[in-house]
Amino acid sequence: LEVEPVIIDGEVEVSRLAGDISFSGVDFSYPGREAIFTDLNLNIEAGRTTALVGPTGAGKTTLMRLLLRFHDPDSGKVEIDGHDLTSLNMTSLRENIALVSQRxxxxxxxxxxxxxxxxxxxxxxxxxxxxxxxxxxxxxxxxxxxxxxxxxxxxxxxxxxxxxxxxxxxxxxxxAPILILDEATSSVDNETEAAIQRSLVRVSKGRTVLVIAHRLSTIRNADRIVVIDDGVIVEDATHDELVDAKGIYSRLWAVQTGIRGVD
Known part of the structure; x- marks a missing residue:
């Protein structure tokens, strides 16, 4: 039987964090499974909205779970404001993060x-x-x-x-200064989605926001969109830049909306 590693609580208590997030050289795999991330590097700037996009199983939700410290990396580190998460008291860490998910x-x-x-x-x-x-x-x-x-x-x-x-x-x-939105509008109708999106725009002001979404229309106004495929960051730009780049994101956008980038 594969056993989940025990998460050992850190001793450093933090008050209100700014929300600068860094994944540095992160390797991670779930017990008994192939690696999700190998040498992942991603910096997320405080006060901005960053969307994570990619196919199911690409690693988007795993990033969130590492940030909430449900798991620790096999190697490398995850930091907020320069604090290695393994050094932080988990209660004070999670007091700085709000989660809105489909569950x-x-x-x-x-x-x-x-x-x-x-x-x-x-x-x-x-x-x-x-x-x-x-x-x-x-x-x-x-x-x-x-x-x-x-x-x-x-x-x-x-x-x-x-x-x-x-x-x-x-x-x-x-x-909380950090807000995670994990498929927050995945199971609602279009009218309700519009209302929820309006509320999320208000809620997001002044916070570090990470969004996981399959409906690309909900994240087109994000400051930054990071496309992850098979645990690797393959694209990283704004919506307009990614549509024009005619890569993975552009193809997903075309499939969902029927709108293609400018030739």
Whole structure:
């Protein structure tokens, strides 16, 4: 049996990080499997939105898992603001990172309690403002008891778009300097996606944002798009530059939209 390596907590506690992220010479493989990354090098500038694009299994989500320190590299290092993640106290590290993913974790309790899960000491006014920023307040106001409505295990009484907006509101309330969006609009309709995208634009201001998305229309305005294929960075530029380059990204864009780069 292959056993996952034990993650040993670091001792350095950090307060609010700026969000400069660096993957330096990173080798990584899951136990018993082929290498995902070999000598990966990637620097992500604080305060900017960087999108990660590539086929399933390319390594995009693994990058996020390394950043959250669910795993450590086999060699090389991952740093934030010059701190090697292995040296950091994991609680303080994760307090600096908010995650909005397609896997939304909600628990039995009220709508307000679920939003405040990101910050237990939040006031009702702060919870309401977070919901407003996430464009969740309108649907919350239609619920039988508003913020006090019980939503049940997993939020099964809510639609996928409603659950996602609560997840975004939770991230807003957490107010972390680093925001990870992992397929945040993958399971919603176009109208809901547009609303979520508007809220994410507001939420992203002043933060280091990493986006994983298969729908390229959702990341075309990113400051930078990094294309990963088989664990290797193959393209790295803006949307317009990548479309004009007629590489992997350009082909994906053409398939999804029917719009080709200028010949």
């Amino acid at each position: 939304i974790t909600l628990f039995p309790g009220t709508v307000g309690e679920n939003i405040a899960y990101g910050r237990r000491d939040a006031t009702p006014d702060e919870v309401e403002e977070a919901a407003r920023s996430a464009e969740a307040l309108e649907f919350i106001s239609t619920l039988p008891d508003g913020m006090e409505t019980q939503i049940g295990e997993g939020g099964h009484r809510l639609s996928g778009g409603q659950r996602q907006r609560l997840s975004i509101a939770r991230a807003v309330l957490k107010d």
